[in-house]
Amino acid sequence: RKEVEQDPGPFNVPEGATVAFNCTYSNSASQSFFWYRQDCRKEPKLLMSVYSSGNEDGRFTAQLNRASQYISLLIRDSKLSDSATYLCVQGNTGFQKLVFGTGTRLLVSP
């Protein structure tokens, strides 16, 4: 089983739509999770960390379900500029290594 699994998409949504991505992870000992955003041929950029209690940053909401070992990202009121690949990332316990999923591609159209 892959360490971090994501649906590659693409998710095609109109502007203003709400879209949700899920990600599953296999290492139950992992303590930290993140969503990164990657634009085409660019570096990953941190979108938000994911906390056990769930957290929100503007139009973005992240949730962690430890029992089922999945993480979600909800984007409300999608903008054209949200078009990118969203990377689910796990921080390995005890070390600084980040484990990336393959990413979910989002295309927001006018």
Added chain:
Amino acid sequence: EPEVTQTPSHQVTQMGQEVILRCVPISNHLYFYWYRQILGQKVEFLVSFYNNEISEKSEIFDDQFSVERPDGSNFTLKIRSTKLEDSAMYFCASSRQGVVWETQYFGPGTRLLVL
């Protein structure tokens, strides 16, 4: 806003040649990393570095790879004898601390093409 910088942005080399990829981490950061991303694939961890030592490396990071902090600002990745399969985007990253919840900031990457 401080950022990680990398040079060169693109490098083309012949198979078997040595390449050195350079990175300048954010100035008050103490932990440094190299990741790579083969075209169309996921970002993969190569190595982490702290206090002039490798703290962790992946199975990709074999004897052909080495890292160095030659002075107070640069952090380099050397590939001794490049192979075709080394063609990828190489990202340097840095963080203030080495704990798992600390944000890693990525540089813009060096696109390496091995012919």
